[in-house]
Amino acid sequence: MLRRRPEDISLLDLFEAIEGPLVASVPSSGSLSEYTIVKLQKALNDVTMAQRNELSHVCLADLLSGPDTEDSSHVENATGIGEIDAAGVRKSE
Secondary structure, three states: OOOOOHHHOEHHHHHHHHHOOOOOOOOOOOOOOHHHHHHHHHHHHHHHHHHHHHHHOOEHHHHHOOOOOOOOHHHHHHHOOOOEOOOOOEOOO
16 A cells, blocks of 8 residues: 555555554443434534544555645644644744
């Protein structure tokens, strides 16, 4: 699966190659009602789908490229932590 060009490997591919499938699962607990389990499973499914979607839109090449080769302003906006240098370290203000 990972014998492809970095442009063709998503973070989802990388995650699942290491950790296995990204799936939502409610831990078994005898103390939760069926209604609560169903609602919790739906919420976890929604979160997992959002994670899968986000991870599938970032490729390994995006992480390997420096700010000179691609606009890195999306990093600041996505993380909310301020400006990031080429090594991925937050710049002090």
